Amino acid sequence: MTKYTRGSFQLMKSINRSMILNMIREKGPISRAEIAKQTSLTPPTVSNIVKELIHTEFVIETTQGASKGGRKPTLLEINADNFYILGIDVGRYKMNIVVTNLYGALKDETVIPIPDYPSKEELIHSMKEGIHSMLNSSSHKRDKFVGIGVGMHGIVDPVNGISLFAPSFHLHDIPIKEELENDFQMIVKVENDARTMTLGEYWFGNGNDSDHLVGVNVGNGIGAGVMINGQLFHGEHNIAGEIGHVTIDLSGPKCTCGNYGCLQTFAAGPSIAERAKKELKTGKPSLIHELVDGDFEKVKGEIVYQAACEGDAFSIELLNQTGRYLGIGLTNLIHTLNPKRIIVGGGVANADHFLMKGIKETIQTRGLTAKAKDTSIIFSKLGNYASAIGACVLVLEDFFVSENGGSS
Known part of the structure; x- marks a missing residue:
């Protein structure tokens, strides 16, 4: 057997192994016969690979399936906790x-x-x-x-x-x-x-039924992960998805990147705190004054969220406005990529119900078509651990x- 032939054989074996593993992950418990049927691999090939997977303890035999006239088939599943x-x-x-x-x-x-x-x-x-x-x-x-x-x-x-x-x-x-x-x-x-x-x-979360989606991580900065046909898109130099550095106001605050008016200077966690401080110093009434004992340096995004949860009108409006800023960035993503769904996560996303009002208002106002305006916007299922x-x-x-x- 030539080196090329051996290499091709090993590659095919690896692809087949991954194919079988993935089928057991997605559809298990499943029988060997059903795997062969759905993958078009021969029963002996399936049997040999499954034997190897059981030996390595990645797969285990589990309950027996329903008989179709002969012996009950033994079902397979991923040995997830091993x-x-x-x-x-x-x-x-x-x-x-x-x-x-x-x-x-x-x-x-x-x-x-x-x-x-x-x-x-x-x-x-x-x-x-x-x-x-x-x-x-x-x-x-x-x-x-x-x-x-x-x-x-x-x-x-x-x-x-x-x-x-x-x-x-x-x-x-x-x-x-x-x-x-x-x-x-x-x-x-x-x-x-x-x-x-x-x-x-x-x-494992809110994107498992869509091959075209964007995840937007809103925390101390803002970034996006772009999924096209089930694959992450990186761009030519790995900067695809830097939505936090899209300019939304030419006269806006200076960003850490050196530019002015980036989205994250309006909607990331630190910017929420800065906007709150600026307005509170002008004498705006808010529960935040009590929460920080008058020390504006203690104002963080989490404090704004806490005050909003306690019904503070100033904080609620501030987070609604943050949602409107985010809505501008998300509308740009909709018009550029036309994803099936946008999932918003990160620390700021904990304020989801305060943000969503502003997000949806902006997309409804700025969306190019009726279908663009109806793009699914949801928050992360996996939360802080996403x-x-x-x-x-x-x-x-x-x-x-x-x-x-x-x-x-």
């Missing part, structure tokens, strides 16, 4: 670290603080400390962890696992994949946090998605 993935969402002030099983079910979680403006070395150290802490404290055996996924804010090179630019830290070229693989000797995948949020929602769980999906794709790049 293996685990560790996912990290790297934000401005903290890292959310989670452990999930092979079905994305949350099994453990922790939060690691990030020092102000860390160096590359300090950031990597914090990440490693968090991972070691989770692996050591987890009730799950270390050898059952199959990989680490990282959702990192800013511009990311997902192929090489490098954070090209982390604007909140003013850092460039952080070799996350190399550092973590060397330390933990397991698969490491790195992606932008808005894309991991989108991926998490696509697999990006971290999506980071786990980066690893799951290696097992459940074929090597030709798409879901099997």
Whole structure:
């Protein structure tokens, strides 16, 4: 057998394995015969691959199915709780670290603080400390962890696992994949946090019925993950989805990127706090005065949300206005990409019912057509863990998605 033939055989075997694994994940419990029927693989091929998957403990035999005249078939399903993935969402002030099983079910979680403006070395150290802490404290055996996924804010090179630019830290070229693989000797995948949020929602959240969607992560900054035909779109230089830096007001505030009037200077968490401070200093009545004891430096987006939940008219209107600003950005996405659905997540999305009024008003006013105005806008199902769980999906794709790049 030539080297080329051997390589082709191994590739086909791997694609077939992924195809079978994915079918068991999506349709299990399922019989070997049904897998052969739905994949058009021969029964012996299915039987051999299933035998291998059972040996590696990724698949288990479970209940017997209904008989169709002969012996009852033994059904197969993913051995979901036998293996685990560790996912990290790297934000401005903290890292959310989670452990999930092979079905994305949350099994453990922790939060690691990030020092102000860390160096590359300090950031990597914090990440490693968090991972070691989770692996050591987890009730799950270390050898059952199959990989680490990282959702990192800013511009990311997902192929090489490098954070090209982390604007909140003013850092460039952080070799996350190399550092973590060397330390933990397991698969490491790195992606932008808005894309991991989108991926998490696509697999396990509010996007699992749509191959054309956009996930918008609204926190200390604003980013978007664009999903086209079930695949994340990165663009030529990995900057697709930087919706936070779309200009919505030429005379607006200066952004951290150096431009003026970016969307995130109006709708991200810090901008909500800044707008609140500015208006409160003019004497606007609000419950916020009491919540911060008159110290405007204590005003954060969370305080505005708390006051809104307690019926504070000033805070409610401020969040409605934030929704209108977001609506402008989402309308731009609708007109540019025409997705089936837009999913809004991130810390600011916790104020969902205050934001939605302004979002929908803006889209109804600015949408180009009736169908554009009716684009589905919903909030994240996975909530604060969406990006971290999506980071786990980066690893799951290696097992459940074929090597030709798409879901099997």
